[in-house]
Amino acid sequence: xxxxxxxxxxxxxxxxxxxxxxELTACKGIAEGVENSNFFLGTDRAQFILTLYxxxxxxxxxxxxxxxxxxxxxxxxxxxxxVHDRSGQVLQTVAGRPAAIVTFLSGYALLKPQPxxxxxLGSALAALHESGLTFPLRRENALSLAGxxxxxxxxxxxxxxxxxxxxxxxGAELQTLRREWPxxxxxxxxxxxxxPDNVFFLNDKVSGVIDxxxxxxxxxxxxxxxxLNAWCFEPxxxxxxxxxxxxxxGYNSVRQLAPEELEALPLLARGSALxxxxxxxxxxxxxxxxxxxxxxxxxxxxxxxxxxxxxRTPGAYGF
Amino acid sequence: xxxxxxxxxxxxxxxxxxxxxxELTACKGIAEGVENSNFFLGTDRAQFILTLYxxxxxxxxxxxxxxxxxxxxxxxxxxxxxVHDRSGQVLQTVAGRPAAIVTFLSGYALLKPQPxxxxxLGSALAALHESGLTFPLRRENALSLAGxxxxxxxxxxxxxxxxxxxxxxxGAELQTLRREWPxxxxxxxxxxxxxPDNVFFLNDKVSGVIDxxxxxxxxxxxxxxxxLNAWCFEPxxxxxxxxxxxxxxGYNSVRQLAPEELEALPLLARGSALxxxxxxxxxxxxxxxxxxxxxxxxxxxxxxxxxxxxxRTPGAYGF
Numbered sequence: 001x002x003x004x005x006x007x008x009x010x011x012x013x014x015x016x017x018x019x020x021x022x023e024l025t026a027c028k029g030i031a032e033g034v035e036n037s038n039f040f041l042g043t044d045r046a047q048f049i050l051t052l053y054x055x056x057x058x059x060x061x062x063x064x065x066x067x068x069x070x071x072x073x074x075x076x077x078x079x080x081x082x083v084h085d086r087s088g089q090v091l092q093t094v095a096g097r098p099a100a101i102v103t104f105l106s107g108y109a110l111l112k113p114q115p116x117x118x119x120x121l122g123s124a125l126a127a128l129h130e131s132g133l134t135f136p137l138r139r140e141n142a143l144s145l146a147g148x149x150x151x152x153x154x155x156x157x158x159x160x161x162x163x164x165x166x167x168x169x170x171g172a173e174l175q176t177l178r179r180e181w182p183x184x185x186x187x188x189x190x191x192x193x194x195x196p197d198n199v200f201f202l203n204d205k206v207s208g209v210i211d212x213x214x215x216x217x218x219x220x221x222x223x224x225x226x227x228l229n230a231w232c233f234e235p236x237x238x239x240x241x242x243x244x245x246x247x248x249x250g251y252n253s254v255r256q257l258a259p260e261e262l263e264a265l266p267l268l269a270r271g272s273a274l275x276x277x278x279x280x281x282x283x284x285x286x287x288x289x290x291x292x293x294x295x296x297x298x299x300x301x302x303x304x305x306x307x308x309x310x311x312r313t314p315g316a317y318g319f
Numbered sequence: 320x321x322x323x324x325x326x327x328x329x330x331x332x333x334x335x336x337x338x339x340x341x342e343l344t345a346c347k348g349i350a351e352g353v354e355n356s357n358f359f360l361g362t363d364r365a366q367f368i369l370t371l372y373x374x375x376x377x378x379x380x381x382x383x384x385x386x387x388x389x390x391x392x393x394x395x396x397x398x399x400x401x402v403h404d405r406s407g408q409v410l411q412t413v414a415g416r417p418a419a420i421v422t423f424l425s426g427y428a429l430l431k432p433q434p435x436x437x438x439x440l441g442s443a444l445a446a447l448h449e450s451g452l453t454f455p456l457r458r459e460n461a462l463s464l465a466g467x468x469x470x471x472x473x474x475x476x477x478x479x480x481x482x483x484x485x486x487x488x489x490g491a492e493l494q495t496l497r498r499e500w501p502x503x504x505x506x507x508x509x510x511x512x513x514x515p516d517n518v519f520f521l522n523d524k525v526s527g528v529i530d531x532x533x534x535x536x537x538x539x540x541x542x543x544x545x546x547l548n549a550w551c552f553e554p555x556x557x558x559x560x561x562x563x564x565x566x567x568x569g570y571n572s573v574r575q576l577a578p579e580e581l582e583a584l585p586l587l588a589r590g591s592a593l594x595x596x597x598x599x600x601x602x603x604x605x606x607x608x609x610x611x612x613x614x615x616x617x618x619x620x621x622x623x624x625x626x627x628x629x630x631r632t633p634g635a636y637g638f
Contacts, residue, residue: 008430009520025521027427028359031348040347040359042425047361106361108346111327201328202344 004054005037005095015094018085019101021045032197035213037097040104047104049080052097057213059098064139065212066090066100068132068189073103075131077124078208080105107200107207115246116204118231122250124206125194125227129220130255132189141192141216143275145178151278158285162298170274173305177271182219182264190223191215195230221261224251225268228317229276229304237303241318248319262319266311273308277301324356324371324414334413337404338420340364351516354532356416359423366423368399371416376532378417383458384531385409385419387451387508392422394450396443397527399424426519426526434565435523437550441569443525444513444546448539449574451508460511460535462594464497470597477604481617489593492624496590501538501583509542510534514549540580543570544587547636548595548623556622560637567638581638585630592627596620 007027016024026042030049037052053062066082070090073081080102082090092099110117141147152170159166191198193214200208224247232243251257280298287295311317326346335343341364349368351357356371372381385401389409392400399421401409411418429436460466471489478485510517512533519527543566551562570576599617606614630636 006430009427010431012427024427025425026423029350030359031350040349042366104345106344108328108331108343111325112329 005052005097007039007050007052007095011094015050015092015099015101016043018087018089018092019083020086021048021083021101032210041101048083048101049104050094050099050101052094052099054097057098061139061213062091062098062100064137065215067137068135068215069102069212071135072128072131075134077128077131078105078206079212080208080210105200105208105210107202109197109199110201111196113196113201113231113243115240115242117201118243119246119250119253120201120204120206121194121199121227121231122224122247122252123254124199124209124250125191125223126251126254128191128209129188129223135189139216141190141218143192143214143279144218145174145181145271148177148271148274148278149174151282155278155281155285159281159298162281162284163302166302170277173270173274173309177267177274180267181271182260182267185219185221185261185264186258187217187219189215190218190220190226192218192223192226194223194227219261219264219268220255221257221264222268222272224248224257224261225265225272226275228265228269229272229301232317233304233307239307239317245318248317262314265314265317265319266308269308269311270305273301273305277305323373324416326358326369326371326414330413334369334411334418334420335362337406337408337411338402339405340367340402340420351529360420367402367420368423369413369418369420371413371418373416376417380458380532381410381417381419383456384534386456387454387534388421388531390454391447391450394453396447396450397424397525398531399527399529424519424527424529426521428516428518429520430515432515432520432550432562434559434561436520437562437565438569438572439520439523439525440513440518440546440550441543441566441571442573443518443528443569444510444542445570445573447510447528448507448542454508458535460509460537462511462533462598463537464493464500464590467496467590467593467597468493470601474597474600474604478600478617481600481603482621485621489596492589492593492628496586496593499586500590501579501586504538504540504580504583505577506536506538508534509537509539509545511537511542511545513542513546538580538583538587539574540576540583541587541591543567543576543580544584544591545594547584547588548591548620551636552623552626558626558636564637567636581633584633584636584638585627588627588630589624592620592624596624 022043022045024043028040030038030040032038035056036054039050041048041050069079070082072079083101084090090100157167198211232240234240277298280296284295284298341362343362345361347359349357349359354375355373358369360367360369388398389401391398402420403409409419476486517530551559553559596617599615603614603617
């Protein structure tokens with residue numbers, strides 16, 4: 001959540017003049033999206049979100065992200081749709097940063113999703129995967145095995161400060177994952193960051209999915225494994241099999257998971273836990289104390305990794 | 320700007336059930352108000368702001384603040400109006416904190432106000448002062464002379480770390496202000512924190528004034544002195560007499576400043592500069608590095624204080 005860059009009224013006026021979306025009536029920085037600056041825009045016609053892309057998003061990736069949102073929206077996935085200016089352009093420059101105006105989605109994120117929400121999330125995730133199959137652009141997952149190894153090397157043993165033995169344990173896990181990571185599962189566009197704050201609900205139905213700035217091409221079941229970690233653990237650290245089963249059932253109701261995808265879930269869940277453990281560790285040791293963002297607890301994902309390491313079959317998830 | 324407290328969907332639903340304002344369609348934390356957590360609420364009928372009062376706002380002061388906003392709105396000042404629930408109540412408890420829903424104001428804050436905006440601000444300030452005269456509640460200004468002396472004592476010489484000699488200089492200034500502070504100028508309800516981020520504009524007109532959580536009873540001209548400091552210095556530190564003149568003319572167009580108020584402005588401006596210097600110094604040395612708020616630069620107000628100390632007559636402001 002953040003607003004890193006401020007936008008002057010002059011810049012806003014100049015921006016809005018390029019569009020045919022009405023007269024600006026409101027602009028407020030909003031606490032949404034960790035990586036970018038986001039503003040709620042009201043005009044006399046509708047509501048929008050203005051996003052300024054900060055340095056963690058590579059400008060070269062923006063055509064993929066914005067194109068994907070437009071493609072998904074056209075294929076029935078409720079997600080922010082980039083708005084074209086009068087000349088047809090989506091990407092702008094505001095306050096010296098790449099920027100885009102997207103549509104405003106109804107609904108709001110749930111801090112405490114229930115099993116019914118996990119079912120709805122599963123269906124939405126499968127629909128996103130199906131719609132993504134026809135998207136023509138590609139983006140490698142920079143945060144898969146090779147990326148994890150880079151992060152691990154950059155950490156250079158620092159993790160031991162948080163928990164003795166953690167570096168050795170991560171090193172061994174990386175070796176296992178490198179050896180056993182599945183190669184032939186169905187792949188396509190994945191969201192790759194579908195945490196509860198990126199899913200809006202209205203009347204217990206998914207009203208929208210936001211924040212596609214980690215989206216990439218990877219194994220579809222890996223996206224489900226990310227959700228398993230992000231949605232199915234309780235604040236007391238317990239794994240909630242009812243939620244996991246609901247998530248899987250919801251997914252299967254739209255796209256039936258293949259037996260080999262199900263079989264791979266424990267390993268994919270370990271990979272997903274390691275991915276967030278590593279990025280959180282990196283941020284933990286590299287975010288200046290004076291920074292504007294709250295650092296997320298790496299230990300949460302350390303414990304999730306340990307949990308999945310003890311899982312032998314998908315049956316342990318309640319499947 | 321901040322969201323200190325998160326609100327669950329369950330809490331939101333329970334809150335909205337108390338009101339007759341429609342069904343919730345959106346909720347977003349917004350970057351508005353330094354002291355509290357603020358959320359944009361959309362319903363199928365209108366837009367609102369939900370404010371959760373954090374620890375810097377004393378619950379005992381809330382009837383004054385909320386009552387004032389309602390009183391001002393009823394008297395033609397465009398400001399957030401507290402919304403009453405079905406039982407007539409305004410003050411609620413959300414996530415363990417005092418909370419209120421207020422109306423949503425059109426417009427947006429200007430980062431670079433121009434002289435025409437200063438004129439509009441002056442008029443709005445005078446209208447606020449006039450409307451406040453009939454408000455029956457009272458609240459002492461905790462950040463006037465006695466409050467400054469307390470803050471100065473609490474700092475105990477720390478200011479010298481930022482600028483050698485600053486503690487001695489502040490001590491001398493406090494003595495001067497204590498001796499010369501005017502006693503018999505017109506008083507009433509003042510906003511006391513009317514910085515550019517608390518004033519919304521639409522088509523160069525003031526569309527609303529927000530953030531009344533420093534409002535109190537004090538000298539009306541002191542509020543104008545606060546605006547002089549907050550609106551009439553340029554980023555390069557120069558005092559802009561054109562803006563100051565516009566501010567005064569705007570004020571006079573609604574409520575004519577008495578000659579003795581004008582005469583007192585240089586001293587009131589010194590007091591106002593000292594007030595923000597002291598609170599910024601206090602925050603500078605007492606905000607933990609890990610805190611979520613950006614600390615504001617005390618030196619900006621140190622330089623403003625120095626500027627006003629050299630002013631002999633209001634003529635120096637371009638009046």
